[in-house]
Amino acid sequence: MPATRRVFLMTTAAGALAQPGANDRIRLGLIGCGGRGRDLLKMVASSGENAAITAVCDVWRVNREAVAAEVQKIFGAPPFQTTRYQEILARRDIDAVLIATPDFTHPKILADAVEAGKDAYVEKPFATTFEEARMAYDAVKRTGRVVQVGTQRRSEAKFIAAAAAIQKGVIGKVTRVSMEYHFYEPRWRRDYHMVKAEDVDWEAFRFGGRIQGGFDPRKLREWQLFRDTTNGIPGLWMTHLIDLAAWYLNDPYPKGAMAMGGVYLWKDGRQTSDVFQAMLEYTDCLVTFAMSLTNSAGGRNLWFGTRGVLDAEANRVSGDGSNDPDRILQPYTLPLPPDVESHMANFLRCVRTRATPRASVEAGYAHAVATCMAAVSLQTGRRIGYDPAKRELV
DSSP states (O other): OOHHHHHHHHHHHHTTOOOOOTTSOEEEEEEOOSHHHHHHHHHHHTSOSSEEEEEEEOSBHHHHHHHHHHHHHHHSSOOEEESOHHHHHTOTTOOEEEEOSOGGGHHHHHHHHHHTTOEEEEOSOSOSSHHHHHHHHHHHHHHTOOEEESOGGGGSHHHHHHHHHHHTTTTOSEEEEEEEEEOBSOTTOOOOTTOOGGGBOHHHHHTTTTSOSSOOHHHHHOGGGOTTTOOOHIIIIIHHHHHHHHHHHTOOSOSEEEEEEEOSSOOSSOOSOSEEEEEEEETTEEEEEEEESBOOOOOEEEEEESSOEEETTTTEEEOTTOOOTTOOOSOEEOOOOSSOOOHHHHHHHHHHHOOOOSSOHHHHHHHHHHHHHHHHHHHHSSOEEEETTTTEEO
16 A cells, blocks of 8 residues: 555544543644754643653654654653654544644644644744645634644733733724834854755655755755745744734734835845835734844834833833823833743643634634735735635735
């Protein structure tokens, strides 16, 4: 029997497994053993939940074996290892997967995971193309699996406090938002000269032909710099903050988006922008996002309302700029909600209880719509809209 057919049949059988009970250990497969995969390992270990990573997958032997050793040290048993994520999905002893692979692989692995009967924690961005975002969303909704998207600000106390304040009208009607993140560095450059072809399952990394050409260690290590593996700053960083717009404004999709940018400083062969700016129109609110790798000054996360301003990074509200008779008279710091469980603990608890996680598939799809609109605008030079009835970019 061909390997792909065998994995499919095993995966289908795996989907029929019962969910872990209240006292059962949740068995996790980690797909992707790079920086984010290591972070997720630490998050599981510190979650306080009865869970363990029992299988790991990475196309690069060096990363995979290093993480496998750490898993054995933390959880007390050597994990199953593979270069092909389908083998993890086919295992009957895996309850859920953690997806920490390069951005362009997220939606396909997620869709395959939920179709295999696995719950999933998927790193952001939810997708780098709109078509794949819609495909993954539909797969999750069709299967009813528990999915947490890795937009961790939804589990941080100060951002929860800010969401509640805006939704309660503390700063009045919000009509303008300004978000910026800046660095002064050739971000996402990594050494790749130590990568040997014999240590990499290059066919698995090519992901069904998504990546053309032969073995390329730079693309393996610096995939954030190339158009066939990412949509650039919209997915890599804008995701973090534009997710707040849908959440705080209770308005999932922008009506339109325009973006500009380019490689203005770090002319090192990268194809993704080092300076980027997008403007997105939500209902009665204009949201701007900017990021550069050319000067680190100017970071901000400001929400402008008729009664004043909320600084979501400083967790502070004031009456600045308002002439409203009901404006905020004295600036103050928002009180924080107590005992907020971590993003990973929230996911693992929901795996057990079947509740909806904080960063649901709806939230992931919403940020993907916004970031894909901005990415397409950058590519085409035109304003991009979204038709929620047809679920199409226009």
